[in-house]
Amino acid sequence: MSGGVDSAVAAARAHDAGHDVTGVHLALARNPQTYRTGARGCCTLEDSRDARRAADVIGIPFYVWDMADQFHESVVDNFVAEYAAGRTPNPCLRCNEKIKFAAVLDRAVALGFDAVVTGHHARLGADGLLRRSVDDGKDQSYVLAVLTRAQLDRAVFPLGDSTKAQVRAEAAERGLAVADKPDSHDICFIADGDTRGFLERRLGTAPGDIVDSRTGETIGTHNGAFSYTVGQRKGLDLRVPAADGRPRYVLSITPKTNTVTVGPREALAVDVVTATRVIWHGEPTPVECDVQLRAHGEVVRAEVTVEGDTLTARLHEPARGVAAGQAIVAYRRDPGGDAVLGSATITAGVPVSSGPAEPAVAHA
Amino acid sequence: MLAEALDAYTTAARDVGNPSSLHAAGRCARRLVEESRERIAAALNARPSEVVFTSGGTESDNLATKGIFWAQRSASLNRTRVIASAVEHHAVLDAVDWLGTHEGATVDILPVDETGAVDPDALADRLDRYRDEIAVVSVQWANNEVGTIQPIHELARLTAEAGVPFHTDAVQAVGQIPVDFAASGAAAMTLTGHKLGGPVGVGALLLGRDVPCTPLLHGGGQERDVRSGTLDTAGIAAFAVAVEMSVKSQQDYAARVSALRDDLITRVRQVVPDAVYNGATADRLPGNAHFSFPGCEGDALLLLLDAAGVACSTGSACSAGVAQPSHVLIAMGADDDRARSSLRFTLGHTSTIEEVDQLLAALPGTVERARRATAWKTPR
Known part of the structure; x- marks a missing residue:
């Protein structure tokens, strides 16, 4: 239970369905102050309090599990290493794979629980197939598709048949105070939303060239190839305009030479x-x-x-x-x-x- | 809350009256406060004027450590050293730490042995070396986690001989073991209501008449000009009843509960032979049993026992609710894993043999299950 509306309603539905449900909030920050503060997210004191209050209203036991070390190792360090290798990781997917449906699931099963229930927007029917949520805009099957058969067999997603609006309305009816809590969008361990700044703090700056794919010419510099993502257009800060005057995009990142190659949209x-x-x-x-x-x-x-x-x-x-x-x-x-x-x-x-x-x- | 304390509370709470008011209702409230003060003083062998009512243990600990430090430093600028044991409650440790970071105090932490006890020689050595620099010494009477009782008379005597005020946090001790303020030689002593069958939110600092102490709270100066704030007449009346009753019944209580506790310890060792017993054998609070269960995490044990209807404690949790490795066990030489694998079982007035049976029935399966539940720590 992150402290958000989705996991609160998911817990309530599982409880209503007659399961013996225990609420678990994950403490993922080694120092809660270092992760995002404010109403959104999954790592703050306020979120832990919101999750606890939701569990109270539902009438289920509630505990905080400290998974900060595992999260740091499996998700945060991996995030940095992937960018350093010129790739673009998805930390939410990684968290599902390594934390929620691995560390949490393993611990829960060992403690005698049968399944992990989450507030993800996806369907998992009797046929065992993972399907998109009825709410296209909120569908999270993409970040759950990494789960193996064994993981899916222990997963329950009670929200897949509802839209986000329905979930919020139900939360309000149930008297859950998180009914109108804003959605979280950012990466929870990057407090200010500044991914580039976060990576620079972790990896240091490494000035290198931005090269035009057509001419091979150096047309700009950067502070670290790791800060770039294929397909990115904004933030290139190129002083030499393209010959055709059209915008240029990041085509590739080469960590070995610390080079960012850019070119026209077609080349993507x-x-x-x-x-x-x-x-x-x-x-x-x-x-x-x-x-x-x-x-x-x-x-x-x-x-x-x-x-x-x-x-x-x-x-x-x-x-x-x-x-x-x-x-x-x-x-x-x-x-x-x-x-x-x-x-x-x-x-x-x-x-x-x-x-x-x-x-x-x-x-x- | 004890029924008698609750009665005293509800009776007093029906009446209006600020004990500082001069009219009849005020005098009536005042009389109740002063009678309560006398009852507490008599139960603990202090003078009534030495009883300073506060909001509880945390305030009393802060008042004693900070207030005595400030007063001593005002009298002699050299007196900036504060000595406290490593196993103090956070109400003392964090107050002392604050004096270090904000008031220029030198914080000197007394180590403890593997049972959690302070070595009087270690204190004597510091008193010898720093005699004129020490503002205050604070050592708890008994530990809240592992139940170890400190050699408080000896520590207080050594400190008094050096001309330094000695404070003891006796929150865990009053009603559990004999506590005599005058005989202890302490300059100040903390106690609180809710640990002895009284209400939460009321406590006292017993403060020797000749011990200067700078107030934390400024205002009406209701309590000897050391503590301000309108007195909670009903809470104080209930607190006094609880102190009196718990002190009166202490011997019988200790005999009954320590027998139950010893039975619990024997049986825990039988069903979990590798459980590590923490704390002292003899000098221990009667209701306290404390074990580390190797290979388990305390919070997993707690979750499983909670589900089986047994309430126990892992020590402290941070404000987000994450179980923290106990500073007490770390100070006793435990490593992080052992500290995290620990549980405290506390017995009290209402504890029964049936409850001990219930724990022992649940424990073997709980420990086995919790051991299996540590595999998640290995990344896959």
Whole structure:
């Protein structure tokens, strides 16, 4: 129970369904003051108090579990290491994989609990398939698709059939004070929302060149290639305008030479994506499906093939801003909520114009 | 709250009257306060004028440590050293720490042995070396976590001989073991209502008549000009009843509860042979049992026992509710893991053998389960 409205309603529904529910709030900051303060998020004193009050109203026991060390190691350090390697991590996905449905789940099961209930917006039906929430805008199946069969078997998502508005209305009816608490959007361990500043504090500054992909010319400098994400346009601070006067985007990041390569929007387009660390739920491949390449990103039709620990997606239309380190999630269209076939971590995207040999996305 | 204390409270709470008012209702309230003061003084062998009513243990500890420090330093600018034991309650430790960071005090922490006891020689050595620099010495009468009783008479005597005021936090001791303020030789002593069957929010500092103490709270000067604030007549009346009753019944209570506690200890050792017994064997509060359960986390044990209807304690939690490794166990030489694997079982007036049975029935399965529950710490 983060102290937000979703987990409060999820706990209340599980309790109503007759389960013996215990509320757990995760203390993830080694020093609560160092993480985000204010009403939003998952790591503050106020949030722990809100979670406790929700548990009181529901009428369930409540405890705070200290997972700060594990969170730091598995999520925060990994976040920094991934950026240092030129990739773009998704810490919420990582937290689900390593904390909520690993450390918390393992501890809970050992203590005699059967499952972990969360307020994620996703459906997990009797068929065991993870599906998108009925609320498209709030769907979180993308950051849950990393869960293995064993993890999903111990997961309960009571909110998947409700929209966020319905959840808020229900919270108000139940007398939960968090009914109108604002949503959290930022990364909970970056207090001020300044990811670049956070990375610079952790990794130090490392000035390097920003290079034009067409001319090979150095057209700017940066304070650390790790601060950039493929597809990024803002914050490049280029003093030399492009010949055609059009905006330039980050095409690739090369940690070895500390180089950020930029180019026109077209050059971002990729039509083949390769990925590793595959979680696949058994559908035979190649398979025609939708793939989603970043959180809240658009979906693209593709033919997906899984061979060993490699997933290859041949996109039927090009995608842009495909960053190594992000997840590719494969969905089968379904009127009852698109179902997750599997997921993997993107290693490379192959530009439309080039042959298969030249990845546009750096990988280490 | 003891029924008699609650009766005293509700009776007094019905009447209006500020004990500082001069009219009849005020005089009536005043009489109740003064009678209560006399009852507390008599129960603890202090003079009535030595009883300074406060809002409880935390205020009394702060008043004693800071107030005596300020007064001593005013009298002699050299007196800036404050000595406290490593196992003090945070109400003393944090107050002393504050004196260090904000008032230029030199904070000198007395170590304890593996049972949590202060070595009088260690104090004597400091008194010898720093005699003219010490403003105040504060050592608790008994520890709130592991129940160890300090050699308080000896510590107080050594300190008095050096001409230094000695404060003792006796919150855990009054009603549990014999406490005689005059005989102890202490200059100041903290006690509080809710630890002995009285209400929360009322306590006292017994402060020797000749011990200068600068107030923390300024205002009407109601309590000897050392403490200001309108007196809580009903709370004080109930507090006095509780002090009197708990002191009167102390011997019988201690005999009954320590027998129950010893039974609990014997049986815990039988069912969990590798449980580590923490604290002293003989000089120990009658209702206190404290163990470390190797391979377990205290908060997992607490969760499981709580679900089985047994309320126990892991020590302290931070304001967010995260269990912290106990500074008391760390001071006794425990490592972080042992400190985190610890549980305190406290017995009191209402404890029964059936409750001990209930704990012992739940404990083996709880420990086994909690041991399995530590695997999550290994990242996968």
